[in-house]
Amino acid sequence: MIAEILLITTGIYLLGGLVFAIPFVLVGAGKIDPHAKHGSWGFRLLIIPGTMFLWPLLARRWSKGGQEPPEENNPHRCAARNNCRSRGNEAVLRCISYCVLRVA
Secondary structure, X not given: XXXXXXXXXHHHHHHHHHHHHHHHHHHHHHHHOOOHHHOOHHHHHHOXXXXXXXXXXXXXXXXXXXXXXXXXXXXXXXXXXXXXXXXOHHHHHHHHHHHHHHHO
């Protein structure tokens, strides 16, 4: 009984994902990610399974409007932004500790 309910719920979720994936792959992917706008048909076919699983998140992002994906903020990017490599190991550690404290 519980297994049947779980399978039916999963099937409905994936069916909704497939219904969402078709217009998203054709139009929406290019609106939320500028790199996907020029993707080939092979790329579009490859993202259908992921779109079926993640459709609620993608639907929310698509409904908010097209925006660039946020830039990753980790100590390595922070150090590269501050050009710490040319200043020696102590400066790298200072940059990394600054980024970690800033993110936390």
